[in-house]
Amino acid sequence: MSKAAGRLKTLKKVVDKVDHSSKLRTNIPAGMAVAGPPLGPMLGQRGINIAAFCKDFNERTKDYKEGIPLPCRVAVTSDRSYELTIHAPPSTFLLKQAAGIQRGAMYPGKETAGKITRKHLFEIAQIKLKDPPNALLTLQQMCNSLVGVARTCGIEIVNELDAAEYQQFLEERRQVVEEQRRELQEKREAKMLRMA
CATH class of the missing domain: 3.30.1550.10 (Ribosomal protein L11/L12, N-terminal domain)
Structure with missing residues (x-):
């Protein structure tokens, strides 16, 4: 031994x-x-x-x-x-930039935070394919992955986007976001009062 x-x-x-x-x-x-x-x-x-x-x-x-x-x-x-x-910027950041929004949907399945075209999705997929973790993915797989990310952010993917119509959508969305912020602030204040 x-x-x-x-x-x-x-x-x-x-x-x-x-x-x-x-x-x-x-x-x-x-x-x-x-x-x-x-x-x-x-x-x-x-x-x-x-x-x-x-x-x-x-x-x-x-x-x-x-x-x-x-x-x-x-x-x-x-x-x-x-x-x-x-690496390239995160997918959520690129999708929100393409949609022209600051934050995603608070309730992703129930509300739409923004809209992008299929062309935007394709361009973002090409950028993200250059990242080392995505090197083995095909363009189709990357696009499918981005569709899922867009869905969780509340971003709708459309064929065409009218600029004037989308601007009106963004104005309405700003009001919804302000309402949600007020609601969150009220919940925080109520929680602070309960803890005090």
């Missing part, structure tokens, strides 16, 4: 240490990476030079409109260097 235990100890010394740290997954606004919270502490825990990372990220995203949320994956190596992968 002692020979086997001795061999096991030497074998453990030979095997390299395996790094089990997970990739950092976060959304960072384009061109707005700063050393402060929440990004700074996340990078600091992994031993990444925060100032160098922010400078690198802002340089790589200078072509994007400032403030667009970009999903990022950061893999840290043992020598504290990192590999930064920047």
Whole structure:
């Protein structure tokens, strides 16, 4: 038994240490990476030079409109260097931008928050296919996935869209959103009164 235990100890010394740290997954606004919270502490825990990372990220995203949320994956190596992968903006963000709305539907199956055409859907699918996780999907599969995301946001997909008619729809939608905000505020205030 002692020979086997001795061999096991030497074998453990030979095997390299395996790094089990997970990739950092976060959304960072384009061109707005700063050393402060929440990004700074996340990078600091992994031993990444925060100032160098922010400078690198802002340089790589200078072509994007400032403030667009970009999903990022950061893999840290043992020598504290990192590999930064920047994906296209999230599907929900692109769909809401195409529909011209700020927020999705509060009750997705019962109300329509906005409308987009099939052409918009096709263009967004082509953008999202460039992301590494979607590399093996076909255009048809990506479009079907986006249809599901649009449904959960309350965005209706139509063949054609009349500009004047859609503008009127958006005006009516603004009133509905204001009503929902007031309703939510009243619920919050009522909850605060119960807790006090």
